[in-house]
Amino acid sequence: MVEFKDHQLTNGLRLIFNEDKTTPIVAFNLLYDVGSKDEDENKTGFAHLFEHLMFGGSINIPSFDGPLQRVGGENNAFTSTDMTNYYITLPKNNIETAFWLESDRMLSLAFSDKSLEVQRQVVIEEFAQRYLNQPYGDVYLLLRPLAYKKHPYRWATIGKEIKHIETATMDDVKAFFKRHYYPGNAILSISGDLEFEEVKRLTEKWFGDIPSKKKVVRNLPLEPFQKEERVLEVERDVPLNALYYAYHMPSKNDADYYAVDLLSDVISRGDSSRFYERLLKKTNLFAEIDAFVTGDMETGLFIISAKLSEGVTYEEAEAAIDQELLELVENGVEVEELKKVKNKAEATFEFGKTSALNKAMGLAICALVKEPELFNYEFELYDKVSVETIQRVAKNVLRKENRSKLIYKAKKV
Amino acid sequence: MIDRSVAPNQKEIEKIEFVKAQTTVFRSGIQCHSILQDDCKVVKLELEFEAGSNFQDKALIATMVNHMILEGCEQYSAYEIASFFDNEGAFLDTSCSTDKASIVLHCLERSIPKLLPYLQAILYTANFPQKEIENYLKINAQKFEVNQEKVGWVARNEFMEELLGKDHPYSWKVNANNYAEVQRDDLISFYNKRYKAATFQIYLSGKVSAEVLHAVEEVFNQKVAVRNEPLIAMTFDETKVSDLKVIEKKGAIQSAIRLGAVTINRSHADFPALFVANTILGGYFGSRLMSNIREDKGYTYGIGSGVTHLEKLSYFIVSTEVGAEVTASTLKEIEFEMNQLHNVLVSQDELKLVKNYILGNIMKGFDGSFNAMARFQMLNNQGLSYGYYENLIQEIKEMNAEKIQAAAQNFMDYSALKKIVVGKL
Numbered sequence: 001m002v003e004f005k006d007h008q009l010t011n012g013l014r015l016i017f018n019e020d021k022t023t024p025i026v027a028f029n030l031l032y033d034v035g036s037k038d039e040d041e042n043k044t045g046f047a048h049l050f051e052h053l054m055f056g057g058s059i060n061i062p063s064f065d066g067p068l069q070r071v072g073g074e075n076n077a078f079t080s081t082d083m084t085n086y087y088i089t090l091p092k093n094n095i096e097t098a099f100w101l102e103s104d105r106m107l108s109l110a111f112s113d114k115s116l117e118v119q120r121q122v123v124i125e126e127f128a129q130r131y132l133n134q135p136y137g138d139v140y141l142l143l144r145p146l147a148y149k150k151h152p153y154r155w156a157t158i159g160k161e162i163k164h165i166e167t168a169t170m171d172d173v174k175a176f177f178k179r180h181y182y183p184g185n186a187i188l189s190i191s192g193d194l195e196f197e198e199v200k201r202l203t204e205k206w207f208g209d210i211p212s213k214k215k216v217v218r219n220l221p222l223e224p225f226q227k228e229e230r231v232l233e234v235e236r237d238v239p240l241n242a243l244y245y246a247y248h249m250p251s252k253n254d255a256d257y258y259a260v261d262l263l264s265d266v267i268s269r270g271d272s273s274r275f276y277e278r279l280l281k282k283t284n285l286f287a288e289i290d291a292f293v294t295g296d297m298e299t300g301l302f303i304i305s306a307k308l309s310e311g312v313t314y315e316e317a318e319a320a321i322d323q324e325l326l327e328l329v330e331n332g333v334e335v336e337e338l339k340k341v342k343n344k345a346e347a348t349f350e351f352g353k354t355s356a357l358n359k360a361m362g363l364a365i366c367a368l369v370k371e372p373e374l375f376n377y378e379f380e381l382y383d384k385v386s387v388e389t390i391q392r393v394a395k396n397v398l399r400k401e402n403r404s405k406l407i408y409k410a411k412k413v
Numbered sequence: 414m415i416d417r418s419v420a421p422n423q424k425e426i427e428k429i430e431f432v433k434a435q436t437t438v439f440r441s442g443i444q445c446h447s448i449l450q451d452d453c454k455v456v457k458l459e460l461e462f463e464a465g466s467n468f469q470d471k472a473l474i475a476t477m478v479n480h481m482i483l484e485g486c487e488q489y490s491a492y493e494i495a496s497f498f499d500n501e502g503a504f505l506d507t508s509c510s511t512d513k514a515s516i517v518l519h520c521l522e523r524s525i526p527k528l529l530p531y532l533q534a535i536l537y538t539a540n541f542p543q544k545e546i547e548n549y550l551k552i553n554a555q556k557f558e559v560n561q562e563k564v565g566w567v568a569r570n571e572f573m574e575e576l577l578g579k580d581h582p583y584s585w586k587v588n589a590n591n592y593a594e595v596q597r598d599d600l601i602s603f604y605n606k607r608y609k610a611a612t613f614q615i616y617l618s619g620k621v622s623a624e625v626l627h628a629v630e631e632v633f634n635q636k637v638a639v640r641n642e643p644l645i646a647m648t649f650d651e652t653k654v655s656d657l658k659v660i661e662k663k664g665a666i667q668s669a670i671r672l673g674a675v676t677i678n679r680s681h682a683d684f685p686a687l688f689v690a691n692t693i694l695g696g697y698f699g700s701r702l703m704s705n706i707r708e709d710k711g712y713t714y715g716i717g718s719g720v721t722h723l724e725k726l727s728y729f730i731v732s733t734e735v736g737a738e739v740t741a742s743t744l745k746e747i748e749f750e751m752n753q754l755h756n757v758l759v760s761q762d763e764l765k766l767v768k769n770y771i772l773g774n775i776m777k778g779f780d781g782s783f784n785a786m787a788r789f790q791m792l793n794n795q796g797l798s799y800g801y802y803e804n805l806i807q808e809i810k811e812m813n814a815e816k817i818q819a820a821a822q823n824f825m826d827y828s829a830l831k832k833i834v835v836g837k838l
Binding site for chain 2: 022023024025059060061065066067069070071072073074089090091093094096097099100103104107117118119120121122124125126128129130132133134135136205206209237238239240269270271272273276277280281284287288307309310336339340341342343344345346347350351353354355356
């Protein structure tokens with residue numbers, strides 16, 4: 001059990017605190033309820049670009065990183081489809097520095113032109129390094145718009161195309177801040193060797209006078225039900241042919257989410273999993289094969305990704321994968337097989353509770369998804385899944401009409 | 414109203430508590446190092462062997478033995494072994510570096526008694542089935558082709574060859590043909606010498622109860638007969654100065670840059686000054702290379718420098734991936750920043766920031782049993798004691814601009830660096 005206290009400021013900021021007496025380091029995690037799903041389809045990549053700009057100085061403090069490093073702290077951040085999360089670790093006796101820095105950038109950024117110009121360039125290089133200059137790097141730039149037609153999950157967090165980053169203006173930046181960065185849209189989660197009353201006092205002191213704002217109601221377009229298989233074929237300068245299947249699956253708030261996640265584990269988590277043993281090792285058809293869920297809050301994707309061995313045709317590869325999936329749909333999984341992946345989930349959760357940062361971040365994300373208590377009982381949701389449920393969700397999800405297929409061919413020289 | 418332009422009072426980092434490892438010598442002669450973290454339910458068990466790639470006399474052998482030790486033993490097939498560990502929800506991994514090779518188990522404490530006998534069977538009776546070898550080679554030869562397309566991966570390998578020469582044991586560069594040359598006998602002989610009959614070290618962290626410790630001693634009970642012989646000679650031509658080596662990659666939109674030189678190790682009296690000088694140059698997010706090349710010019714997503722300590726030598730390295738068209742400008746800026754450290758004393762303000770940043774980072778390095786064990790493992794492998802950290806912390810607190818300048822002048826000379834660019838210049 002990870003104990004925590006939950007408190008809301010009058011301006012809407014939510015504070016979650018876990019006391020951890022075992023560590024001299026405090027984890028300070030500030031999550032904003034904004035992700036790439038909140039972007040305009042003509043201005044994609046913005047939530048992530050904005051995350052970079054959050055380090056370009058705030059209204060009263062010219063540099064974010066410097067003062068934090070000066071007190072022995074460190075920080076980082078990430079943006080996903082659903083959230084933007086900023087986190088700091090620092091020695092506990094300097095905790096107030098974290099409050100000072102994070103509250104000032106929630107109050108207002110400096111909005112310097114130089115920062116926008118430079119971070120625009122940095123993000124373009126990030127785009128190049130991670131997505132364009134890597135073999136198979138653009139797979140999700142292709143697969144997302146194939147699987148989604150209406151929902152904003154159809155673009156990747158980095159953005160649809162570099163052009164959207166290149167043309168972002170200061171007005172866009174300011175409007176984005178105004179719309180998404182305010183106390184009621186944030187969750188502050190802290191774990192460390194502090195007293196709750198002191199944490200509350202510091203939260204009131206630094207965040208209390210930031211004006212509240214009415215929470216913007218999200219109204220995302222629903223993804224229409226997919227009625228037939230979609231196929232996209234591309235050719236790239238890579239050594240091996242690759243194949244990707246993406247199936248729509250339930251959202252994180254649906255009880256079936258946990259069954260689908262376990263289904264993907266049965267298929268490919270660990271060296272005794274079905275794909276590893278039966279496809280990778282027995283058949284020699286694949287150089288790599290994997291199954292996983294994207295883990296999104298709204299209806300996400302169940303993905304199968306494979307690299308074909310030299311000389312193997314797409315027909316052979318697909319037949320082998322389809323046969324495995326069909327077997328799951330028709331015969332379900334063994335009780336032991338399910339037990340095994342539940343044990344993996346349990347061990348993963350237990351390792352996740354061993355550091356203050358994991359706890360602070362986990363509590364914040366659970367609060368966003370549903371409630372912070374979820375951090376303590378999420379494993380039970382996995383543990384409750386039965387073999388019958390696994391077979392039912394396999395039937396629902398692993399349907400050809402629910403699938404988008406990407407054939408990613410190696411260009412022959 | 415609070416004055417937000419003023420930083421809260423800063424408290425100095427006075428004391429850093431080291432959670433220290435306890436060492437037990439088992440009846441078999443094996444050393445077991447442990448750190449208990451009572452408030453968790455999980456254990457990390459690492460078996461570490463003198464079996465890194467510098468011990469091999471043929472490419473790929475060390476990595477393959479390390480990976481394939483899990484792929485079959487006298488009693489169990491690869492699938493059975495994987496099943497035993499998967500069934501318990503455990504994670505069994507291997508890792509192989511130039512010096513050491515490890516088998517690492519992460520699991521719930523309650524699984525330890527069930528899993529140890531399998532670990533014992535693997536260690537003492539691995540048998541490297543021919544079928545598994547063929548599988549490994551086939552899959553990894555193809556992965557190799559994929560990696561060859563990554564500029565960062567190519568640059569890393571080319572850099573070690575450029576730094577030490579192609580015959581040095583630390584610079585084994587794999588080529589596509591090596592996969593056809595591996596024989597089962599090569600693996601078995603390496604395994605017999607470096608795993609089965611060799612001494613090894615055990616590192617235990619997490620919920621290391623007395624029962625866990627006892628159970629571990631019971632399974633690793635075979636007397637270790639053979640000591641490992643010393644390394645083969647590691648000589649390299651220190652006088653060799655090379656021009657920038659450019660490996661063109663058609664269509665690359667980014668270039669990978671690696672620059673570096675062999676340098677002093679952690680025991681050297683000047684190391685703390687070099688450590689601070691490196692941190693200032695490229696060792697943290699606010700470093701000069703990051704500030705100039707990322708935060709001012711936007712040439713890259715990231716750039717860093719560091720000192721890497723292998724067991725027999727240490728080297729200084731600068732590495733980044735930058736837009737292909739700004740490759741040359743980036744090299745100029747790196748040279749400029751290195752020269753600045755030679756020519757201008759570091760300001761008191763920057764020095765103070767860096768000192769505190771480093772101290773905070775050392776504190777974090779000892780946070781929790783898993784981190785604390787990683788620190789101990791480093792010390793143990795480099796023949797150092799906790800005194801190393803005590804000294805380092807003291808030296809950092811007393812560091813001054815003159816010492817940093819001297820370290821930069823002595824150990825960070827741009828013209829003496831070996832230089833690799835993969836992509837375009």
